[in-house]
Amino acid sequence: MLTIEREIHDAIVEHARRDHPDEACGVVAGPIGSDRPTRFIPMVNAAMSPTFYEFDSTDLLRLYREMDDRDEDPVVIYHSHTATEAYPSRTDINLASEPGAHYVLVSTREGAHESGPVDFRSYRIVDGEVTEEEVTIVERYADVPDEKAKH
Amino acid sequence: MATEVRIPTILRTYTDGQRAVEASGSTVAELVDDLENNHPGIKERLVEDGEVRRFVNVYVNDEDIRFTGALETAVGDGDTVVILPAVAGGSVGSAAQGPAPLPGHR
Numbered sequence: 001m002l003t004i005e006r007e008i009h010d011a012i013v014e015h016a017r018r019d020h021p022d023e024a025c026g027v028v029a030g031p032i033g034s035d036r037p038t039r040f041i042p043m044v045n046a047a048m049s050p051t052f053y054e055f056d057s058t059d060l061l062r063l064y065r066e067m068d069d070r071d072e073d074p075v076v077i078y079h080s081h082t083a084t085e086a087y088p089s090r091t092d093i094n095l096a097s098e099p100g101a102h103y104v105l106v107s108t109r110e111g112a113h114e115s116g117p118v119d120f121r122s123y124r125i126v127d128g129e130v131t132e133e134e135v136t137i138v139e140r141y142a143d144v145p146d147e148k149a150k151h
Numbered sequence: 152m153a154t155e156v157r158i159p160t161i162l163r164t165y166t167d168g169q170r171a172v173e174a175s176g177s178t179v180a181e182l183v184d185d186l187e188n189n190h191p192g193i194k195e196r197l198v199e200d201g202e203v204r205r206f207v208n209v210y211v212n213d214e215d216i217r218f219t220g221a222l223e224t225a226v227g228d229g230d231t232v233v234i235l236p237a238v239a240g241g242s243v244g245s246a247a248q249g250p251a252p253l254p255g256h257r
Binding site (some may be wrong): 023025027049050051052053054055058060061077079081082083084088091092095096098099100 | 159160161206208213215217233235236237238239240241242243
């Protein structure tokens with residue numbers, strides 16, 4: 001299950017709407033092992049395409065160094081589909097390289113970039129296997145018990 | 152000549168979970184061959200038809216080797232090599248429809 005704060009959820013949706021009809025992409029980093037996405041990092045889609053996204057290679061290195069220095073994981077890796085549903089494509093599955101991440105897909109198709117609800121779904125992608133998971137939106141993480149802290 | 156090579160999560164199955172390993176060689180190509188000797192199977196994940204794979208990034212001292220001579224990029228003592236898989240994807244090729252959303256989904 002992905003638990004995410006409303007503010008971060010909304011920021012992802014906003015980014016997807018802003019970049020429509022191109023695909024938007026980014027990361028939400030969080031403390032290593034916490035499974036809590038806390039630091040929203042919108043990235044530039046170097047492909048600038050309505051059907052493809054790719055982080056710029058220099059930005060990618062900077063991002064991973066920064067997360068390393070801050071002891072963070074890429075908890076969420078998000079991108080938008082702008083004409084198809086919010087489900088991982090064959091390309092998404094083949095290129096998924098963070099087995100620990102929640103892959104969030106947002107769809108801005110059918111006018112969702114302007115108004116109305118935006119599909120917001122989350123998946124684990126491990127060794128080519130896609131598993132959809134529930135998304136729980138909370139106002140603040142402090143409001144929900146920390147699953148990991150109990151053990 | 153030893154060069155530190157940073158290994159991404161997805162390839163740590165080849166390095167017994169190590170985040171960084173040492174390798175020797177005077178070019179990236181030689182480093183990759185040396186990595187392969189100690190961590191069999193890793194080369195195929197990095198190189199295809201004599202080129203770095205399209206969705207793998209290799210940096211020598213923070214420079215993407217695509218701009219510095221690709222696999223022939225020189226490396227030496229004290230240089231740092233970082234391997235990062237591209238973060239990429241996209242709706243192209245999404246002809247296969249996924250299952251319906253989970254109940255209660257937004």
